[in-house]
Amino acid sequence: MSEIPKAYEPQSVETKWYDFWLEHQCFTADPARVSATRPAYSIVIPPPNVTGVLTMGHVLNNTIQDILARKARMEGKEVLWLPGTDHAGIATQNVVEKTLKKAGEIKHRDDLGREALVAKIWEWKEKYGGIILKQLRALGASCDWTRTRFTMDPEYSRCVQKVFVDLYKKGLIYRGKRMVNWCPASLTALSDEEVVMKEQKGFMYHFRVEVVELPGTFLTIATTRPETIPADTAVAVNPNDPRYQHLVGNHVYRALPLDVPKEQRIIPIIADEHVTFDFGTGVLKVTPAHDKADYEIGLRHKLPVIDILTPDGKMTAEAGVDLAGLDRFVARKKAHEILEAAGTLEKAEPYVNNVGFSERADVPIEPRLSEQWFLKYPSVEESKACVAQPEERSAGLRPGAVGEMDDSRRIGDRRSEMRFYPDRWAKVYDHWMTGIQDWCISRQLWWGHRIPVWQNSGEMSLREVYRHLLTAVLEADNYGIENQAEFSIRVDGSLIVTDANDFLGKIESDDKALDVRDFHQVTVCTAHENAAACLENIGFTQDPDVLDTWFSSWLWPFATMGWTDDKATDAKNPTLKAFYPTTDLVTGPDIIFFWVARMIMAGYEYMGDLPFRNVYFTGIIRDKQGRKMSKSLGNSPDPLDLIAKYGADALRFGVMRAAPLGQDVLFDEQSVELGRNFCNKLWNACRFRQMVGTADSVIEGEINPALLTSDDQWILLRLDQAIREVTQAFTEYKFSDATATLYRCFWGEYCDWYVEASKAAFPNAERGTRSAEQERLAVNKLAVMDFVLGNLLRLFHPFLPFITEELWHGMGYAQDLPDDRGGKTLMFATWPKAFSDDEKAYFGLDETADRVAQAKYDLVSLGRTLRRELKLDPAKKLKFILKPAGELPPAEVEVLKLLLNAEAVELVAPDWTPAKGTPSAGNLLGELYLPTTGLIDFGAERARLTKELETIRAEIAKVETKLANPAFAQKVPAKVLEEHRQRLVDWQAKEKQAQTGLENLPT
RNA sequence: GCGAGAUUAGCUCAGUGGUAGAGCAUUCGCUUCACACGCGAGGGGUCGCAGGUUCAAACCCUGCAUCUCGCACCA
Known part of the structure; x- marks a missing residue:
């Protein structure tokens, strides 16, 4: 940080570090690095619609995921955040059809025909489909982009087909004439959830x-x-x-x-x-x-x-x-x-x-009788049982913290292994799972996974069909006949062949039934490429429908990791082995049935295990009037504009501060502004540290416990407290709590008090040179500052990745660290740890230190109020007199002097009495007097003290009444009784202070 | 209709039995040598209403009111 601008300028910093992280593959997950000492942590992104652009909802959702991922990296975990998009059947087809119609290329999709339209959509997808993922980079999202997946990738499509064939074989997928929800606008059936x-x-x-x-x-x-x-x-x-x-x-x-x-x-x-x-x-x-x-x-x-x-x-x-x-x-x-x-x-x-x-087309649906494909959900029981209900949790039946692994987990074990945050969604989930209805999975669209079912109309005997298929399958070099999930054959609806072995057996047995033809309809369901081609050649017709997009998304947690449904292959898949089940899922409660519930069922059915351990449900982003963000209302700001204006860190921090767990977020641009201000403050606090650092002072020197002042001890304790609170907030997914703590600790404690107090220890033009002792204290203070700032930067990093990285390097904190522990990037620096008892003892951190500093700051506030109420010239340096209650080292007095903006703070003996009419204030540290000269307006101060006295006396009365109650003394715990007695003493002391102050005022 | 959540300062929210809090907004003052994207000092709340339990209730219980969200739905 040679050239230090006065205000933080995020733009160049953000692109610089994002490129750096990419270049050094900081986001790339390597299953080979996972070990007992380096556990895996994984999240799969809720795949945004491939037609989508970044919205405030995405900002909220992905910032949370990024925070979790970055925190996990700092904890030394091997992190996989897997990104991708889904093909969004109806939406995407609509967008492309509309574009083509607008351009005058077609009047109706039939003008192009199925293949040509699908080709157009692919073209469109290649061109525009990556927009939202690019936008996520501007936000700082640390996804492993090398693993980006799309639900219509060839490998992914294979997964979808395999699952279809398997469920078909199991008889869970069936075709039937039913009343379905028909969308007259999109001309397709919809599932109940889409209505x-x-x-x-x-x-x-x-x-x-x-x-x-x-x-x-x-x-x-x-x-x-x-x-x-x-x-x-x-x-x-x-x-x-x-x-x-x-x-x-x-x-x-x-x-x-x-x-x-x-x-x-x-x-x-x-x-x-x-x-x-x-x-x-x-x-x-x-x-x-x-x-x-x-x-x-x-x-x-x-x-x-x-x-x-x-x-x-x-x-x-x-x-x-x-x-x-x-x-x-x-x-x-x-x-x-x-x-x-x-x-x-x-x-x-x-x-x-x-x-x-x-839901999508926003037109009334028509109940309509039609032939559709339905799925009877698999693994319902396990899925229902695995999510902890609120009452179980409060009863302490659940295991503990985030991402905690439990080796005793078993499929079918009745113990719940998944937790929802907030847990009330577990009830909603349970309720839906209880009354679960079959899922209409077919859609009358062209864009999507076509249903892998072929039918003939009876011109060919079953035996002939078999022979053709057998030849086709044996020709295939990539898939062996032993792959059992490849086939399922029905004749007039009855299951005849369950898998390939069965198929072989039937042929060899010379079964007469195989010669049936004419009115028998043969239905073949297969995921086998060669078989599919063969069926086309022998006059079979593939079902024209495609599958509901969710029928592909429900496989997301494992289909994105290279799942094949071949047990042996999957067992050797390092990604699946290391990262499945995933740790956290972050999503909106609006897709709890569409997606979350279905992923759980697919997880159990195909992986024999739940897909994630914790589900965090975000709120909905609304405007400050509480209205949902919508294009038509024009109340939806473009996140990229906000990033350009304030910086990504500011946007992240603002949104996280405004987003308490489980509550809708009332978004206001002001909160982003606040985020920017916060970043600027952080920037300047570091600037200050640089400016007071003398030439010979080392960065991050050793802290000498013997030289710690009460201020130093106080800030170390406040930092310790902040580390505890933030770490705790993470275990409860309370991100807004974490930001509140960070805000308080950095701004309200470090900047407002510690930095200000520290100025007493550093030289400036007026104070001249320091003694050797003062020099040692100042150097030690720099070490404390570095310690605190270094920890704060690490605590902030998940929330503010860019500015913290910039400062981490700019301040030189990266210098002496190993590459994988913060030397190369703050991303891998260790997550701050609270002090152990030993460390606290070593630094001499105890309540006394805390209280002295706190009392000092309180006294400063009292003095400032006094000065203010007396309407004294704010520019004038005043002389204060202090009668300390006990021993007070000169360094402490220097701090008081500085914070009071005093010309001098004169110490007096305990028996000193002020001249009549000297305004005063005090607390346990001592008595502060402000000798005044000239014409002073005491009216305001008198009014203030009178009012304060009233409040104090009311409090005293309250406590006295309580203490006077015999039942109180009898029943209350000793600790509470003692607290009340102490409180009375405290209030009485304050009463005396206020009384004296009032009496001291000239009449 | 069933279920859930909310109701605390002007706003957004913390606060699960023991002295009502934060940020923002607001008022007043300040070109104090890191920061006006800042500094300092204030004002502001019968904790939705009514009962109950308790020595003690914002917090626990009961009822009511208002708002929000699920689920179901009668043409």
Whole structure:
């Protein structure tokens, strides 16, 4: 730090050190370095959407991960922070399709066709897909970029296929015609988790239908969706409803469509428990094709299903001429008009109900009957049991700290091994796992992992299919026939072949069943490349659907580490061996079901072990009014702008300070400004150290305990306390607590008191030269400063990686350290340790030292207040008189003088009494007087002291009342009783001080 | 409807039985030789409401109110 700018300038420093770290491969994890003395620490990044750009949410999430990773490195762990992106099926395909449409290249994706569109998306991905990962570097993220993964990498895709085939073989994946959530905008099915309920204002329409068997008798039906009337196939009432019981078994004329003759619109009145008496009219129209509950009713009563909606949400011809071709919402209005015109509408009253929306496309979903692939979740029991519930934790049943390994861990062991922070999310997780529903995993998209299932239509016998496949597989040199997960074959849905061995056996046994053909549909599920090609050649067709993106992300913790599902290979995989299970996962609670829960299940199913030990759930970043950040509100600042303006460290520190565990973060640019100010303060504190360092003073000299002043002892104790607090905060993932401690220790203690007090020990123009003794004290003080600053820089490093690295080198602290212990980079310097008892004894650090310094600073504050209240000229150096309560070394008096900005502090004997009217203040260190001359305004000081006296007396009264209570003295623990007595004494002393001070004021 | 969380200074939050705290904001003063991205001194709180337990409650218990978030959902 030869040229030291007055203010810290982050820009050049940040790029310099990031490049340095990359160049020296500081982020690269090497499993070979893992040992008993160098444990592994790993995090996998929640893969951001490949179309994404950095948001404040990413800043929060990734800063936390970086802090954890950097802290772990300083603790001597081998750290893997594994980055990557996911392919985000719907989002990415949408982005590219839109771009192409905008450019006029296509009107519809069919114009390009599947292969060409997918090629375009890949092109787009190569060009823009890495943006967010680049942006993370600006933030300082210490990811191992050499291991960057993408969910559609070839190796990763293989993992997805293998898992699919395995689950298919196990019968957990099945295809079925079900009611699914259909997104009419994206034209695909969605899982339940991708549907959010939103309150919608609409109408409740009451309309009449006539009972066929009893002309003139009408039923009134209430519905919010009159446009679906043409799809009604029954009218249902509760079997116990006395109003309608007698009508069950009769029929009604369906109200729509009107262009169909009445006789063709007859539907039955059925009785079903699902119908509630008191909702609506107690009569329910049953639309099996367009409502989940109605579909169930339809199944129970074997009702026909009439589908009147196209995939994109338009009415079909079956809805009648009036509605056909209309959008579903237009059709609703139209249906209303038709009913009204026909005179069958009784009323339409405003009504608010909850409607399912596609989370991504933000349009109402349609329940739709379609063929989809479903997964019955594996390893549910273990997954449910492994997460510690809050009550277990408070009962002390859980093992301890972060990342702590427990060798007794066993699969199926009922002891929970994973902890959520905050733990209340464990309840949410448990609840979801309890009522878990099968997962709809197919998506009608082109971008993604295509479902590895092929079908024929029966032109070929099973035996022929076998022969072709066998040849294809034997030709493959890379995958042997013994690889059991490669095949699963079903005929008309029944599992015929479970794996390749089975397949061989069947062929050899000359099974007659193998010659079936014609109407038999052969379904082959395989992850084998050659087999896939072979199937294409012999006329099989691959399922057109792709898999839900989460079906690939749920494998993230091990698929990114080179997992193959070949037990022998995986057992030899050094990365998996060293880094799986990962230590921490940092993510948002909004994807607890989408991702976290599913990763846990995949972890147990495929690794036989949980995927991570601790899950930290961040809050949501909001603006300062508490609104979610959104593009449309324009309240979402660009993190890169903030970094350019304030520096990455400032952004990190500001965000971490504002982000308490488990709470949403109300973000305000002011907090980044505060971060910048903090960095600047740190910068200047180090500058000060450099400026007071004399030519002959060494950097980081030995501290001589004999030369420590009370200030030195005090700051060493404060540092010790800070180290304890920060370290503790880490074990609880309380990062905002850690920043608060660091803020207090560095700014409030080191800068405000220690540095200021130290100025008494260093020369300046006015004070002239020092004695040899003073010189020794000053040099020792430099050593203390270096010790404190060196420790603080290390404590700060996970939060402020750039500025601390710059100062670490600039101050020369890296000089004498071994390369792997901070010599090359602060990243690998050791994490500060609190003093042991021996060290405390060696430095003479005890409560007395602490109290003396503290009392000294208190007295300074009292003196400053006195001066201020008397409205004395702030520029004028005043003379103070001090009557010490005990021994007070000259060095201490020098400090008092400096901190009081006094011309002199004159010591007087215990029997000295001030002149009448001398303002005073005091504490256990002694009595401070401020002899005044000239015209002084004592009014303010009198008012202040009077008020203070009142407060003091109120406190005394409180304590006295307590102590006077016989029950108190009897029941209270001795320690508390003693505390109260001491408190009374303290308050009484203060009372006396204030009283004297008041009396001393001239009248 | 079920469940969870929140409610403490103007704002954002610490504080799980024993003297109500921090940062920011605010007021006032200061070109004090590291830093005005700074320094110093202040003001500001019946701890959401009502009961209860206790010698003692912001903290434990009960009820209520308001807000937020999950889950479920009746047309």
